Amino acid sequence: MTSKVDKYDPGSLSDLLPLYYKKLFPYGLYFRWLNYGGVPKTYFSNREFSFTLKDDVYIRYQSFTDQQDMEKEIQKICPYKIDVGAVFTHRPKDHKTINAAAFVAQEKELVFDIDMTDYDDVRSCCSGADICEKCWPLMSMAVKILNRALKDDFGFEHILWVYSGRRGIHCWVCDEVARKLSQAGRTAIAEYLTVVKGGENQVRKVHLDQYIHPSIKAAIEIINSNFKDYAVDKQDFLGDKQKWTKVLSLIPSQDIQKEVAEELELLPDSASRWKKVKKFIELSSKSGFTDSRQADKEIMLQYCYPRLDVNVSKGINHLLKSPFCVHPKTGRVCVPFDPDDTDRFSPAEVPTISQLLDELNKVEAVDLGGVSKHTKDYKRTSMAASIEVFEQFVKKLEKSWRGKLIEESDKKMEF
């Protein structure tokens, strides 16, 4: 995805990072998030962070006593990448001095990782690490579908969505229940949310019964309202014979496949062809082809339903790239975004580190002219909107434990 201001040069990263970590990384909010109100007190200091340095040198089991310590370390080391891990029984820094069996990961946010490469078989515009505005809607559908399920089905409230800096998105579910989930609990949720299943030997990866689970029903509704824009207009998914053969192969009945294929040749575009396919499936299911009656929904799900990397979600111990890292290849910052406004989020507009530092230079030049303000530096760059999203998230989180603290102190006082 190329944008007008994209002039980031990966070679300059090591020169830019010190300034970024000094002036722009939002340590305060970041600490307020991961400290979780200091309940228990060791929650932050027992958290594992890991750093990736230049040339892929990887250091695990870093930990910090408090915000100052974290700031100092990060600014000293200037890591290319920071990963956030679990909260352990002891300080991860000291892990070598502790019996390996006693050093155990206890809690972590429930996380999800969605990567565009996993959609390579159903997007026609790009492949691998590339993304463009034609396939990005896949990510925004994924956000809508998962966000709804996490809130409505599981009752989670504190969900942070973050752009991964290149080709995917991350989700951090931070409710207490989520952080305390066992591996089995994480697996159960991840599998509950997995609909597209099957490896390279299976063509049909979605199988629906007569009754469709409410969670999938809701997902189908979301896909439905985006399907014309995404699949028909942007992807032109029935645009030529090769494309529609692939789509039709998902219909269980081969008779129907053949019949529809003949008809599609005669139609001019994806829109009319998709109408025809749906019509055919509806008619044929009425005349007894019960195995194909959900085929149109199955096609929609296989093409659009979020594809999770479940292994990331399953382990309490799994590391995930921290928000506000800079992606070394693209230079873009891993910024949080608002899930209710995901259609307006565009990865092309996410600022790069070089762009941010440029902006900062300009603002500072103005300051020297006499006007000086006590605003945080990052609020004066194009990162401000993302920081705002993050701040709202942290504030809401703080309210939840404030309520809890008051509740508990009330219990103790008993006036």
Added chain:
Amino acid sequence: MDFDRRRTATLRTKRIQQKVNGIDTNIFEHCVQLYTLPPTSTISLEEFEELAVERLKVLRAVETVGVRCSRGSQDYKTLLEKEIKNSKLKRSILKWRDNVSHFILRLAYCRSEELRRWFIQQEIDLFRFRFQQESAESRARFLEINNLGYKPIDTEEQKEVLVNLQDSEGKEALAIENVQHYKVPFTEALDLVRSRRVYVHHGFAYVPQDDLVSILLTLFRMQLSHSLAVSNLQSFASPGRRWEVITNVVSLSRRYIGQDYASKKPVGEITADMIDLLSKTSFPLCMQQLHSAFRSNHHLRHGGRMQYGLFLKGIGLSLEEAIRFWKSEFTKIMDGDKFDKQYSYSIRHYYGKEGRKADYTPYSCIKIITTNTPGVGDFHGCPFKHSDPDVLRQKLAGQGLKQEGVDQVMQFVKGGHYQVACARVFELIHGSLSGGLIDVEVSFQHPNQYFEESYKRLHKDKINSNTPQAPRAVQIVPPPSKDRQSDTVTNLKSNSQDVTAPAASTASDPHEEDDFDELDETVLLDEAE
């Protein structure tokens, strides 16, 4: 005889009840239990051994019957009931012996992940079976005793969510209208949530009354797997006679679930250059598939690398050769530097040279079939389970199987007997595995077992002639009932005659004896750490 036993058991129950004075004198209030209280009484070593063997028989019966009949069917009930009656753990004396024998096997089965998995699975099936045999009243009492106070939702709420219940459970509204539903925190109904079998809303799972057992199973599984992990960490105090008995029981357990190929010594000098050829002659289909995907894409994703890498380790590829093998292919799409950084670490990891230095075990069939389902871009998994029928047919034909053979194999696949299907492929290529017995089906438990059988046959002349005529590594089972079509794993282990045969009869098998020594060593090493 049987009667005598019952009386002594009653006496013992009294004894144990006195011992736990002050805590709860009624620890065996219900004949089904969650095994939360370990036994505290003293028993003789003979008794100890006997109890272990008896429970193993029952668990083994649970497994075999589960393979032959679908769970919950009438056949399943009758057969399993019969098997349990034949053991010395039968209902009338169940409570105390049940408790003690369960805890003995915990000791034996906490040692490795594979053992734990097997034990938990059988214990859970046994628990489910016994719980479902109880009356509604008795089940309610069980919930009460174990402090599981789930309350049903009222009719008003039920009406409101009826459509959602219908869609979740896949039954018509009429059929569930009058079924009581319980609102349970989703974290306590994970099995039902995972498979999307219940309606989940705002953190609660709406569980129909018949599925309550599934919740108990989740709870039981959690407790059990936790305790097994804990037991594994605690080393046993002093070696001696007691220790011998325990290791003996451990060796029994291995006999029942087969080898894990963890620290198998190399079969011969296998080097990286031999893999291409071996993959054609001696690899099971799953590994052939990974190999050819690797050769054509110069890359395998994580799941594939794990499954294939550990298999290669299991056939005797040394760490150095493994790195040579992976590197030669990966470097076709990346430079050697990148490979060293990103991939050689994980290969060293498989061999226990990095991280926690755990020596990883090659994946068994059950593990491959049940865990880590392949996704887009993945070539791992079990081709018999994770392929469309058309694709599989093609692959089988590619193995040189004739139409008739392909049909036979596909018949097993259709019935969900993936491991039998795999063994049939072996037989069609290499000849019979059952040693001339008619009307039995064999199955593989492990991809490395497939390899070893095949390698042995093709290299007979080269292998040390001291080895006795190929001890049968493959277990034999009666043909699975044709009518059964389910998705469950067929972990076929034994034929029904073996179940009643005394366990000691297999102990003289030299192959097994080797195995025992090897294990003993690892156990002791563990302890020393």
